[in-house]
Amino acid sequence: MAEEAEQDFRALLNIPSNYKVLFCHGGGRGQFAGIPLNILGDKKVADYVDAGYWAASAVKEAKKYCTPNVIDAKITSTASAL
Structure with a gap:
């Protein structure tokens, strides 16, 4: 089921195979x-992909450890797919 979900997600958003897709459980901010x-x-x-409040929080936390390359889903054509 997890592999099928990842394949569907990759197909929906055109995510190439050289990118990792993570499905993280609970504790939202703890994963950031x-x-x-x-x-x-x-x-x-x-x-x-900045699609709203939680994604923006993830980006804010990521800035402590790396340089996030942020795609603003609110202004791209992929926003309707999200």
Whole structure:
């Protein structure tokens, strides 16, 4: 089920295979630091889709650990897909 959900998500948003898709459970804000700390490794840039309040909070936390590349879904054509 998880693999099918990831495939559907990738197809819906055209996410290439060289990007990771994470489905994180509960504790919203707790994951905001964990993702850049545990996933980035030596990389210093991470992509974020800013689709509202929670995404903006994730970007704010990510700035402590990396340089977020922010895609503003509110002004792109993908906003309707979100």
